Amino acid sequence: MSILATINSPDDLKRLSASQLPMAAKELRQLIIETCAKNGGHLAPSLGVVELTVALHRVFSTPYDKIIWDVGHQAYAHKILTGRRDQFTTLRTLGGISGFPKRAESSHDAFDVGHSSTSISAATGFAVARDLDGRRNKVLAVIGDGSMTGGIAYEGMNHAGALNKDLIVVLNDNEMSIAENVGALSNFLSRTASSEFVFRFKKDVESFLGRLDGLGKGVLQVARKMEESFKGFFTPGMLFEAFGFDYIGPIDGHDLPKLIETLENVKRFDDAVLIHVLTKKGKGYKPAEDNPSLFHGVGPFDIVSGKVLKGKGGATSYTAQFGSTLCKLAAEDERVVAITAAMPDGTGLTGFAREFPDRFYDVGIAEQHGVTFAAGLAAEGLRPVIAVYSSFLQRAYDQVFHDVCLQDLGVTFALDRAGVVGNDGPTHHGVFDLSYLRHLPNITIMAPKDENELQHMLATAIDLGRPVAVRYPRGNGYGVALDQNIKLLPIGRAELLRDGKECALLALGTMVYPALEAAEQLEKQGPVRLTVVNARFVKPLDGELILELARRCGCLVTLEENVLQGGFGSAVLELLEENGLSGVRVLRLGYPDQPVTQAEQHELRSMLGLDTEGIVASISAFLTRP
Numbered sequence: 307m308s309i310l311a312t313i314n315s316p317d318d319l320k321r322l323s324a325s326q327l328p329m330a331a332k333e334l335r336q337l338i339i340e341t342c343a344k345n346g347g348h349l350a351p352s353l354g355v356v357e358l359t360v361a362l363h364r365v366f367s368t369p370y371d372k373i374i375w376d377v378g379h380q381a382y383a384h385k386i387l388t389g390r391r392d393q394f395t396t397l398r399t400l401g402g403i404s405g406f407p408k409r410a411e412s413s414h415d416a417f418d419v420g421h422s423s424t425s426i427s428a429a430t431g432f433a434v435a436r437d438l439d440g441r442r443n444k445v446l447a448v449i450g451d452g453s454m455t456g457g458i459a460y461e462g463m464n465h466a467g468a469l470n471k472d473l474i475v476v477l478n479d480n481e482m483s484i485a486e487n488v489g490a491l492s493n494f495l496s497r498t499a500s501s502e503f504v505f506r507f508k509k510d511v512e513s514f515l516g517r518l519d520g521l522g523k524g525v526l527q528v529a530r531k532m533e534e535s536f537k538g539f540f541t542p543g544m545l546f547e548a549f550g551f552d553y554i555g556p557i558d559g560h561d562l563p564k565l566i567e568t569l570e571n572v573k574r575f576d577d578a579v580l581i582h583v584l585t586k587k588g589k590g591y592k593p594a595e596d597n598p599s600l601f602h603g604v605g606p607f608d609i610v611s612g613k614v615l616k617g618k619g620g621a622t623s624y625t626a627q628f629g630s631t632l633c634k635l636a637a638e639d640e641r642v643v644a645i646t647a648a649m650p651d652g653t654g655l656t657g658f659a660r661e662f663p664d665r666f667y668d669v670g671i672a673e674q675h676g677v678t679f680a681a682g683l684a685a686e687g688l689r690p691v692i693a694v695y696s697s698f699l700q701r702a703y704d705q706v707f708h709d710v711c712l713q714d715l716g717v718t719f720a721l722d723r724a725g726v727v728g729n730d731g732p733t734h735h736g737v738f739d740l741s742y743l744r745h746l747p748n749i750t751i752m753a754p755k756d757e758n759e760l761q762h763m764l765a766t767a768i769d770l771g772r773p774v775a776v777r778y779p780r781g782n783g784y785g786v787a788l789d790q791n792i793k794l795l796p797i798g799r800a801e802l803l804r805d806g807k808e809c810a811l812l813a814l815g816t817m818v819y820p821a822l823e824a825a826e827q828l829e830k831q832g833p834v835r836l837t838v839v840n841a842r843f844v845k846p847l848d849g850e851l852i853l854e855l856a857r858r859c860g861c862l863v864t865l866e867e868n869v870l871q872g873g874f875g876s877a878v879l880e881l882l883e884e885n886g887l888s889g890v891r892v893l894r895l896g897y898p899d900q901p902v903t904q905a906e907q908h909e910l911r912s913m914l915g916l917d918t919e920g921i922v923a924s925i926s927a928f929l930t931r932p
Contacts, residue, residue, distance in 0.1 A: 308333060309322065309326055309329050309330045309333055310330060310333035310334060310337065310386070310391065311391075313330065313386075313387060313391065314389055314391065315387075315388065315389050316363040316364075316367065316368060316387055316388060316414075317367075319360065319363050319364055319387055320363075320364060324563070327360055327364070327562050328562060330360060331356045331357050331360050331562065332590075334356050334359075334360070334383045334386055334387075335353055335356055335589075335590040335591070337386060337391070337394060338352050338353060338356075338382050338383065338386075339353070339590075339591050339609060340609070341382075341394055341395055341397050342397075342604065342607075343606060343607050343608070343609045344395070344606060345395075345397050345398050345399060345606065345729070346398065346603075346604055346605040346606050346607075346729065347382070347397055347398055347405055347603070347604070347729075348379035348380070348382070348405060348602060348603050349588070349591070349594055349601045349602075349604050350587045350588035350594045350598040350601040350602050350604075351379040351380040351450070351587060351602060352379065352380050352381070352382035352383060353587070353588050353589050353590050353591055353594055354380065354478070354480050354559075354585040354586055354587040354588060354589050355380045355383065355448075355478055355559070355585060356383050356589070356590070357559060357560045357561070357562050357565060358448075358476070358478065358559050358565060358583055358585065359380075359383040359384050359387065360383070360387070360562060361562060361565035361566045361569055362384075362446070362448075362476075362569065363384070363387050363388075364566055364569075365566060365569040365570055365573060366444055366446065366569070366573070368388065368413075368414045368416070369413040369414050369416070370443050371443050371444040371445070371446070372416040372417075372429070372432050372443065372444070372445045372446065373414075373416060373446045373448060374416050374417045374419075374425045374428050374429045374432065374445070374446065374447045374448070375407050375417075375419055375425060375448050376419065376422060376423065376424060376425035376426075376447065376448060376449040376450060376453045377406075377419055377420065377421065377422045377450070377453060378405070378406035378407045378419040378420060379406075379602070379603070380448070380450070380478065381406065381407050381415075382394075382397070384407070384414070385397075385403065385407075385412075388412055388414035388415075389412065389414070390403055390411075390412065398729035398730070398731070398904055399729070399904070399905065400903070400904065400905035400906070400909050400913075402904075404731055404904060405729065405730060405731065405904070406418070406419055406420045406730075406731070406733060407419055416432065417432075418733075419733075420730070420731075420732075420733025420734060421697075421698065421701065421733060422450075422452070422453040422456050422671045423449070423453045423454070423455075423456025423457070423458045423459040423671060424458060425447035425448065425449045425453070425459075425462075426447045426449060426459055426462030426463055426466060426475055427458055427459075427461065427462035427465075428447070429445050429446065429447035429462075429466070429473055429475070430462055430465055430466040430469065430471070430473065432445045433445045433466070433469075433471040433472060433473045434469070434471060436472075437471060437472075444472070444474065444573065445471075445472070445473050445474070446473075446474045446475070446476060447473070447474070447475045447476070448476045448478060449475065449476070449477060449478065450477075450478045450479075450480065451477065451478070451479040451480065451481060452648065452670075452671060453671060454477070455648065455670030455671045455672055456670075456671045456672055457672060457674060457675065460549075463475075463546070463549045463551070464549060466549075466550075466551075466578055467549035467550025467551050467578055468550060469578075470550055470577050470578050471577075471578060472575070472576045472577065472578075473578045473579070474572055474575075474579050474580075474581065475551065475578075475579070475580045475581070476580075476581050476583060477555075477580060477581065477582045477583060478559065478583055478585055479556065479559075479582060479583060479584050479585065480584075480585045480586060480587040480598075543555075543582075546580045546582075550578055551578045551579060551580040552575065552577060552578065552579045552580070553579075553580050553582065554568060554572065554579060554580070554581045554582065555580075555581055555582025555583065555584075556582040556583070556584045557581070557582070557583055557584065558583075558584060559583035559584050559585035559586075560585065560586070560589060565583070568581060569581075587602075588601055591612075592612070593607075593611075593612025594612075597612075599651055600614070603730075621757065621782040621783045621784055621785035621786075622757055622782065622783055623654075623757075623781060623782050623783065624722070624757055624760060624778040624779055624780070624781065624782075624783055625652070625653065625654040625722055625780075626654055627654075627757040627760050627761060627783060627788075628653075628654050628693065628720055628722070628760060628764065628778065629653075629654030629655055629656070629657050629658060630654075630657065631760065631761040631764050631765070631792070632644060632654075632655075632658055632691060632693075632720075632764065633657055633658050633661055633662070634761075634792070635764065635765055635768060635792070636658065636661075636662050636665065637661075639689065639768070640665075641687065641688045641689040642665065642688075642689045642691065642768060643665045643666075643667065643680075643683055643688050643689065643690045643691065644658045644659075644662070644665065644666050644667070644690075644691050644693065645666075645667045645668075645669060645676050645679065645680055645690055645691065645692045645693070646667075646668050646669070646676075646692075646693050646694070647668075647669055647670065647671055647672060647673045647676045647692075647694055647698065648668060648669075648670050648671045648672075649693075649694075649695070650666075650668055652695070652722070653693035653694065653695075653720070653722055654693065654722070655693055667679070673694060673698055673699065673701040673702040673705075674701065674702045674704075674705050676692055676694070676702065677692060677699075677702040677705035677706055677709060677710060677717070678705045678709045680692050680710070680717045681705070681709040681710050681713065681715050681717060684710070684715035684716045684717050685713070685715055689716055689718070689768050689771070690716075690717050690718070691717075691718045691720055691764075691767075691768065692717065692718070692719050692720065693720045693722060694719065694720070694721065694722070695721070695722050695723040695727075695734070695736060696721040696722065696723050696724040696725075696736025696737075696738075696739045696777060697723065697727075697733065697734050697735065697736050697738075699719060699721060699739065700738065700739075700742065703742060706719070706743070706746065706749075706773075707746050710773050711746045711747055711748045711749050711773050712747065712748075714748045714772055714773065715772075715773060716768075716770070716771035716772055716773070717773055717774075718764070718767040718768055718774050718775075718776065719773075719774065719775040719776070720764070720776055720778075721736065721739055721775055721776065721777040721778070722736075722778065722780070723736045723779070723780045724736040724737075724739060724753070724777035724778055724779055724815070724867065724868075725737060725779045725780070725815070725816055725867030725868075725907075726867065726897075726902055726907050726910045726911065727780045727907070728780065728904070728905070728906055728907045728910070729904050729905065729906065730904065731902075731903060731904030732901040732902060732903065732904070735902050736777070737867065737868050737869050737897045737902060738868070738869055739775065739777055739868070740777070740844055740866065740868040740872070740873040740874055741868060741869055741871060741872035741873050741876075742872075743775050743845075744844060744845050744872065744873070744877060745872070746773075748772060748773050749772075749773040749774065749775060749845060750767070750770065750772060750773065750774045750775070750797065750843070750845060750846070751774075751775045751777070751843065751844040751845045752766070752767070752774070752775070752776050752777070752795075752842055752843050752844070753776070753777045753778065753814050753815030753816075753841075753842070753844065754776070754778055754815060754842075755801075755813075755815060755816075755818035755819065755840045755842075756783055756784045756786045756818075756819070757783030757784065757786065757788070758783075758786045758787065758788050758789055759840075759842075760776070760778055760783075761788065761789070761792050762789070762792055762793055762794070762795050763776050763795060763842075764776060765792045765793070765794060766794045766795045766797070769794055770797070777815065778815070779815070779816050779867070779907075780907070781907060784819065795842065797843070797846065798843050798846035798847065798848055798849075799842065799843070799848050799851075800812075800839050800840060800841050800842050800843065800847075800848035800851050800852075801839065801840040801842060802837070802839055802840075802851070803818070803822060803838045803839065803840055804822060804825055804836070804837060804838035805835075805837055806825070806834075806835035806836040806837040806838075806859075807835055807837075807858075807859065808834045808835060808836060808859065808861065808929070809834075809836050809837070809859050809861040809862070809863060809925070809929060810836070810837035810838075810839060810855040810856075810859050810861070810862050810863070811824070811825060811836055811837065811838045811839065811863045811865060811925075812839050812841050812852065812855075812862060812863065812864045812865070812874075812878060813838065813839065813840060813841060813864075813865040813866075814841045814842075814844065814864075814865065814866045814867075814874050815866070815867060816867050817865035817866060817867060817895075817916065818838075818840045820865070820916070820917060820918045820921055821838050821865050821921065822838050823918040824918050824921040824922045824925060825838050827918065827922050828922060828925060828926065831922075831926070834929065836925075837855060837859065839851065839852075839855070841874065844873075844874050844877060845877070847877055847878065847881055849881055849885075852878060852881060853881070853882075853885055853887065856882060856887050856890045857887070860890055860891060861890070861891045861892075861929075862878065862882075862890060862891070862892045862893070863892075863893045863894075863895065863925055863928065864878050864892065864893070864894045864895065864896075865895045865896070865916070865921065866894075866895070866896045867896070867897070867916065868896050868897065869896060869897045869898070869899060870894050870896040870897065870898065870899065871899055873896055874896070875892070875894030875895075875896060876894075878892065878894075879892060879894075891928075893924065893925070893928040895915065895916060895921065895924055896916075897914060897916075898914070902914070
C-alpha cells in the first residue's frame with residue numbers, strides 16, 4: 307500500500323516509523339513529477355526540498371507552529387502533506403489549488419507569498435505577535451539562497467537579529483534562484499571550498515575534539531573556538547552571526563535523519579537561529595537535475611524523456627521578439643545596456659548576454675537596485691533597458707519614481723507578462739502597471755498590438771532618451787510579417803485601423819485584434835459601423851484623435867488588459883473631462899477591482915469578458931442601452 311495514501315495531515319506523518327520516511331519522500335516526488343508533467347509548475351524547486359519538508363512537518367506542528375515559505379515555488383510537498391493530496395492534481399488550474407501558499411486555502415499556509423525575499427520579515431512579525439500574545443509556538447522562515455539576493459531579506463535579518471526573538475530561519479541553498487545566482491553575496495554563500503570538503507573538515511574537527519575531552523576545560527574551550535573560527539572561514543556562518551543569528555550548518559538537505567536531528571535540537575532553542583541546508587534543485591528527476599533552470603517553472607512535459615511539450619507553434623513569442631530586437635539595436639548603438647533581475651531566460655536576454663557580455667547585467671533578485679543602477683547608467687549617457695515582468699516592477703516603485711522619472715532619465719522598462727499570465731495567478735498577473743506608472747511625471751507608456759509593432763516601440767523608447775515603459779504580454783504573437791527596417795513611431799500618435807460612425811473602440815495592446823474582430827461581428831449582426839483605433843500610447847494619449855472621435859460619435863469604448871481603476875480608460879475619461887466633453891458616453895472594458903484568479907490566459911479573458919465574444923456582448927448591451 308502507498309505510504310503517501312495514509313497521510314492526510316502532518317499528524318499522520320508523525321505516526322510513520324523512521325524507516326518509512328524515505329519511501330514517503332519518494333512517493334511525494336513521484337506525485338509532484340506526475341502532476342507537473344500534466345499541469346506544468348515549479349518542479350525543480352519543489353523536488354529539491356522534499357526531505358526538508360518531510361523533516362519540518364515531522365518535527366514541528368502546523369498550523370500551531372508557523373512555517374513561512376519564501377516565494378512558495380518549493381511548497382508542493384508541503385501542500386500534499388497538509389491535507390491537499392487528493393486535490394493536488396488540480397494544481398494551478400481554474401478552480402484548483404494554487405501553485406503558491408494561500409491562507410484562504412489552508413490553515414497550514416501561514417502567509418500568502420509569490421514574490422521573493424519576504425519570508426524573514428513576515429516571520430519576524432509572526433514571532434513578535436506570538437510573544438505579545440504570550441504563546442509559545444515556533445516560527446520558521448524557509449528561504450532560498452536566490453531570495454537572499456533581495457535586499458528585504460537582509461532588512462528582515464537585521465531587525466530579527468537585533469530583536470533576538472525565538473525564530474528559526476532555514477536557508478535552502480541550492481546555488482540557484484531561477485537562473486544561476488549572481489553577485490558577491492551569492493558567491494559567499496556558494497562555498498568556494500566544496501561542500502564535501504566542508505563536511506569532511508567539520509567531521510575531522512569533531513573527531514579531534516572528541517579526543518581532547520581528557521585534556522582539561524581550558525584546552526577544550528580553545529579548541530572549540532578554533533573550530534568556530536575555521537567554520538566561519540569556510541562557511542557563511544560569520545555573516546549570519548554578525549546579524550545576531552546562531553548559525554548551524556551547512557548540513558545535507560537530503561539526509562533525513564540528520565535534518566530531523568538538527569531540527570529537534572534547534573526546536574529547544576529560544577533565540578534567533580539560522581540553519582544552512584544544502585540541497586540539489588530538481589533532486590530525484592534527472593532531466594530537472596541536469597537542467598534546473600528549464601524545470602524551475604515548466605509547462606507540461608513528457609516524464610520519460612523530459613521533453614517539454616510545446617504549445618501552439620508558428621509565431622514567435624513577444625519575449626523572443628524583444629530579445630532579438632534588442633540585440634539588433636545594441637549592434638547599432640553601443641550605448642544600449644541590458645539589465646535583468648535574475649531572469650535572463652524568462653525575459654529573453656540570454657542571446658544578448660551571449661552577444662554583448664560587457665553590456666549585460668544580471669543584478670539578482672534585486673529590482674530596486676536594478677532600477678537605480680539603470681538610473682546611474684542613464685545619467686552618464688547610456689541607454690539602459692530593464693527587462694522585467696510587469697508584476698515584479700512593483701517591487702521597485704519608489705526607484706522608478708524617485709531615481710528615474712523625477713530626473714527624467716533615459717531608462718526603458720520592458721514590461722514582459724503584462725496582462726493576465728495564466729496559472730501562476732494573482733501574484734503574477736501584470737494588470738496594474740498602467741495604473742501605477744501612468745501618473746508618474748515624465749514617463750511615456752506604450753503597448754504594441756503585435757510582435758512587429760513591438761520592435762518599433764522598443765527602438766522608439768531607446769531613442770527617446772527619457773523614461774519609457776513598453777508593456778507586452780506573455781505568449782506568442784500573431785505571426786504577422788516583421789518589417790526588416792525598424793522605424794521610430796511618432797510619440798503620442800494612435801493608429802486608425804477602421805473608420806465608422808456609431809461608436810469608436812479605443813483598444814490598447816492585446817485588445818486591438820479582438821476589438822477588430824468584435825467590430826466586424828457587430829457589423830454583421832446589424833447596421834452598425836464601428837471605428838477601431840490602436841491607441842499605442844497610454845501616456846501621452848493621442849488627444850487630438852480621441853477628442854475628434856468623441857465629438858463625432860458621442861460614444862467611446864476603451865479596451866485594456868489592466869485593472870479599470872486608474873488605467874487607460876481612466877486616462878480617456880480624464881481627457882474628456884478636461885476638454886468639456888464629460889457628456890460623451892463611455893464604456894470601459896478591463897479587469898475588475900479584485901484579484902484575478904489562476905487559469906489559462908484564454909480562460910481568464912473569456913471569464914472576464916475580454917475575448918471577442920465577451921467584447922461583442924458588452925458593446926451590444928452598451929449600444930442598446932438608453
